[in-house]
Amino acid sequence: MPRAITLENLAKSYVVPVREAGVRAGVVSLFKRKTRKVEAVKEVSLSLEAGEIVGFLGPNGAGKTTTLKMLSGLLHPSAGSVTVLGHEPWRRENEFLRQITLVMGQRNQLIWDIPVLDSFDRNRVIYRLSRAEYRERVDDLTDLLELGHLLNKPVRNLSLGERMKCEVAAALLHHPRILFLDEPTLGLDVSMQRRLRSFIARYNKNTGASVLLTSHYMADVEALCPRVVVIHHGEILFDGKLAELIKRFSAQKTLVLEVDEDSGDLSRFGEVVSSEGGRVTLRVPKRDTAEVTARILRELTVHDLNVADPPIEEIIDQVFSGRMS
Amino acid sequence: MNTLRLLGVFLRIGLLGETQYRANFVIQLFETGLSMATALGAVWVVFSQTETLGGWRSAELTALIGVYFIVLGAINVVVAPSLQKFMEGIVNGNFDYTLTKPADAQLLASLSEVRIWRLADVGLGFAALGIAIVRQSAEVGWGDAAKFSLALFTGGVVVYSFWIMLATLAFWFIRVENILQIFWAMYTAARWPVGIYPGWLKWTLTVIVPVAFAVTVPAEAVSGRVSNGTLLGAAVLAVLLAAFSRWFWKTGIKRYAGASS
Amino acid sequence: MRSWLQVYPAFLRTALLSSIQYRASGAIWMIGSILEPLIYLTVWSTVARSQGGEVGGYTAQEFAAYYAILLLVNHLTFTWIMHEFQYRIQYGSLSFALLRPVHPIHADIAENIAFKAVQLVVILPGLILLCVAFRPHFEPVGWSLALFVPVLFFGFLLRFLIEWTLALGAFWTTRVTAMNQIYFSLLMFLSGRVAPISLLPLWVSDIAQNLPFYYAIGFPVELALGRLSPEAAMRGVLIQLVWLAVSGVGISLIWRRATKRFTAVGS
Numbered sequence: 001m002p003r004a005i006t007l008e009n010l011a012k013s014y015v016v017p018v019r020e021a022g023v024r025a026g027v028v029s030l031f032k033r034k035t036r037k038v039e040a041v042k043e044v045s046l047s048l049e050a051g052e053i054v055g056f057l058g059p060n061g062a063g064k065t066t067t068l069k070m071l072s073g074l075l076h077p078s079a080g081s082v083t084v085l086g087h088e089p090w091r092r093e094n095e096f097l098r099q100i101t102l103v104m105g106q107r108n109q110l111i112w113d114i115p116v117l118d119s120f121d122r123n124r125v126i127y128r129l130s131r132a133e134y135r136e137r138v139d140d141l142t143d144l145l146e147l148g149h150l151l152n153k154p155v156r157n158l159s160l161g162e163r164m165k166c167e168v169a170a171a172l173l174h175h176p177r178i179l180f181l182d183e184p185t186l187g188l189d190v191s192m193q194r195r196l197r198s199f200i201a202r203y204n205k206n207t208g209a210s211v212l213l214t215s216h217y218m219a220d221v222e223a224l225c226p227r228v229v230v231i232h233h234g235e236i237l238f239d240g241k242l243a244e245l246i247k248r249f250s251a252q253k254t255l256v257l258e259v260d261e262d263s264g265d266l267s268r269f270g271e272v273v274s275s276e277g278g279r280v281t282l283r284v285p286k287r288d289t290a291e292v293t294a295r296i297l298r299e300l301t302v303h304d305l306n307v308a309d310p311p312i313e314e315i316i317d318q319v320f321s322g323r324m325s
Numbered sequence: 326m327n328t329l330r331l332l333g334v335f336l337r338i339g340l341l342g343e344t345q346y347r348a349n350f351v352i353q354l355f356e357t358g359l360s361m362a363t364a365l366g367a368v369w370v371v372f373s374q375t376e377t378l379g380g381w382r383s384a385e386l387t388a389l390i391g392v393y394f395i396v397l398g399a400i401n402v403v404v405a406p407s408l409q410k411f412m413e414g415i416v417n418g419n420f421d422y423t424l425t426k427p428a429d430a431q432l433l434a435s436l437s438e439v440r441i442w443r444l445a446d447v448g449l450g451f452a453a454l455g456i457a458i459v460r461q462s463a464e465v466g467w468g469d470a471a472k473f474s475l476a477l478f479t480g481g482v483v484v485y486s487f488w489i490m491l492a493t494l495a496f497w498f499i500r501v502e503n504i505l506q507i508f509w510a511m512y513t514a515a516r517w518p519v520g521i522y523p524g525w526l527k528w529t530l531t532v533i534v535p536v537a538f539a540v541t542v543p544a545e546a547v548s549g550r551v552s553n554g555t556l557l558g559a560a561v562l563a564v565l566l567a568a569f570s571r572w573f574w575k576t577g578i579k580r581y582a583g584a585s586s
Numbered sequence: 587m588r589s590w591l592q593v594y595p596a597f598l599r600t601a602l603l604s605s606i607q608y609r610a611s612g613a614i615w616m617i618g619s620i621l622e623p624l625i626y627l628t629v630w631s632t633v634a635r636s637q638g639g640e641v642g643g644y645t646a647q648e649f650a651a652y653y654a655i656l657l658l659v660n661h662l663t664f665t666w667i668m669h670e671f672q673y674r675i676q677y678g679s680l681s682f683a684l685l686r687p688v689h690p691i692h693a694d695i696a697e698n699i700a701f702k703a704v705q706l707v708v709i710l711p712g713l714i715l716l717c718v719a720f721r722p723h724f725e726p727v728g729w730s731l732a733l734f735v736p737v738l739f740f741g742f743l744l745r746f747l748i749e750w751t752l753a754l755g756a757f758w759t760t761r762v763t764a765m766n767q768i769y770f771s772l773l774m775f776l777s778g779r780v781a782p783i784s785l786l787p788l789w790v791s792d793i794a795q796n797l798p799f800y801y802a803i804g805f806p807v808e809l810a811l812g813r814l815s816p817e818a819a820m821r822g823v824l825i826q827l828v829w830l831a832v833s834g835v836g837i838s839l840i841w842r843r844a845t846k847r848f849t850a851v852g853s
Binding site: 069074090092095104121125127 | 327330331334335338417418419421422424425426427428433579582583584
């Protein structure tokens with residue numbers, strides 16, 4: 001079965017204007033424009049099977065949104081090739097557009113001051129759904145997303161979370177085979193984030209639709225994506241399972257100890273992250289874990305000891321800040 | 326065809342928006358009424374000092390003002406608000422949604438917003454036109470009415486194409502937020518017959534910002550002074566501008582997507 | 587007390603930077619400012635020519651001089667604050683302005699001056715274009731031209747105060763466009779933009795000479811042209827100063843009530 005998505009040596013660069021502060025620079029800029037070339041995506045190659053959920057992880061400006069836009073046909077690549085469902089996205093053929101959908105966090109496609117259902121109806125016409133199909137999908141999505149009482153309200157009367165649910169529903173009316181989600185949980189409260197994630201997972205399981213998600217929330221990726229692609233400075237740093245990422249990039253372990261309060265200064269064992277009462281958190285290089293643990297157990301009275309990976313955010317942080325390769 | 330269905334659903338949606346219709350309509354009547362009174366007042370002041378202006382008599386100038394407001398209202402019902410929203414969509418990124426839909430982006434962008442209460446302007450314009458026809462010495466026959474309709478239609482196509490061209494500039498001049506204002510700034514000149522202006526301005530108003538075809542020509546048709554040559558010219562210009570604006574728009578989309586060719 | 591004088595350099599500087607940023611957008615607004623006098627100039631020149639060369643005491647070339655100076659005077663005295671105020675209230679920037687220890691009008695005056703300075707780049711060529719196309723006839727009168735300068739400044743202040751006060755209407759209603767339209771229509775006729783007020787029917791020009799609109803635009807223009815007798819000029823200056831005082835009092839009264847309403851009701 002042909003791959004759903006293939007990217008080969010994909011690259012994208014822009015030219016941006018450059019200017020300094022001050023009145024003199026301001027006047028100069030009236031006559032002479034200084035520009036600078038930005039390589040948003042340097043060289044990205046990857047492929048996806050149908051039905052996969054992939055998370056693109058990276059700090060702002062890493063190139064993940066740019067990559068997503070090239071996959072959805074919004075941007076024309078500067079170099080390389082991209083094929084989605086057998087089409088070249090940048091050609092924007094209607095055949096292709098009918099099979100994909102785009103959802104952007106904090107950006108609405110629903111019309112502001114009319115009932116949600118009327119915005120849905122507009123999509124029905126644009127995507128040429130039969131009335132029967134449309135009815136069925138609306139009912140289905142209303143159930144899955146618990147939209148019942150929201151459908152007849154104008155969008156401006158909905159809370160941010162309710163609005164996002166409706167946006168997602170509107171985006172799925174035409175049963176797309178590929179979902180492009182750009183920071184979909186941005187700005188939502190924790191419980192809504194969780195609901196949205198579980199919905200996406202369920203949708204993927206029910207329909208076999210592929211999902212490409214960009215986020216800088218670790219929680220999105222942890223919960224949803226069996227496969228993670230880490231992008232930084234326009235290049236792929238890692239492409240694989242999240243557990244692999246942790247194993248590969250985490251060079252440290254976290255030790256949480258419960259010792260007597262008068263055990264003294266523990267910095268001789270490792271970096272002390274926190275120390276409250278008898279509860280001490282230490283950061284220790286991975287390869288020294290066994291040795292340090294043995295020393296601690298020998299020299300101190302330990303009531304409890306726990307060895308764990310540092311929080312994933314920290315690992316990612318360190319990957320991005322280049323403290324590891 | 327699906328385009329018609331799209332048109333239908335957009336109009337219906339536009340009508341659903343803005344819940345305070347009646348209030349908007351009344352306020353619009355007041356504002357436009359005042360604006361029209363100002364325009365007519367200026368004509369009155371001029372005709373207190375003379376009998377004709379560049380060959381146009383008072384009633385014919387009234388007709389001109391009527392057409393001016395008919396066209397102004399028509400533009401403001403759909404074209405202006407939709408293209409304004411389109412330009413904002415380029416700045417805030419919402420245009421991406423339009424591009425990922427399997428329907429023509431120009432169509433979607435041109436129909437996205439409807440301000441139905443601007444029909445008040447169209448109504449007032451027709452009222453002024455009606456008064457002018459009554460006051461005018463020449464009879465308006467079916468031939469004149471047909472020419473008027475044709476002139477208005479071709480004028481409409483010319484104006485719409487021009488607006489698309491202006492809006493397309495947004496792909497290059499993202500930060501010039503009031504590009505569309507170029508049309509309105511030049512449009513004020515259409516309150517007077519384009520023939521009175523110095524050559525270079527007349528040319529600008531005919532070819533560069535084509536308000537002459539939108540207002541003066543239909544008004545000439547009402548007073549029976551439009552030549553078939555002018556009407557033919559208008560039709561030709563309409564076809565050319567429509568084709569060019571469509572090409573320009575497509576080029577703009579390519580630019581937005583960062584296509585290098 | 588002197589704090590507002592001290593802040594002007596800083597206000598002017600930031601306003602200048604902003605204006606340079608939006609130079610293209612600004613230039614587009616200026617098209618209308620240049621076109622309007624051009625249009626009326628054409629209309630009245632056409633009338634003059636059809637009436638044997640002169641109408642109401644103006645020849646075509648004298649109309650050209652009138653409208654050329656009007657272009658400049660209108661540019662130097664106009665404001666746009668009425669369009670912005672409602673926006674400010676809605677989007678909260680007014681709250682910031684109220685928290686500063688300086689009256690918000692000063693920032694607006696600085697912004698106004700900076701914008702006009704930058705847009706002279708567009709206005710002056712427009713003026714030259716008008717002169718080249720219409721060949722104005724200009725016979726300056728020494729004392730009249732000298733008086734023009736302070737009168738222009740007072741005219742600027744007068745118009746600014748009136749329009750700023752009008753903008754405050756946004757505190758009481760969201761339908762400010764209707765109010766603004768009334769003002770604009772009156773301004774067009776009574777300030778001398780549609781026609782020099784001496785061409786208006788007698789009863790209208792009488793009214794115009796007692797209202798402030800003329801003293802912001804038409805009066806300075808006629809002074810620059812040297813068309814007023816010393817008595818008329820003196821009388822005009824007096825009326826202008828009276829209206830200036832009235833606006834000053836008016837604005838402080840209304841501002842106090844506006845802030846009271848704003849802080850009571852919220853945005």
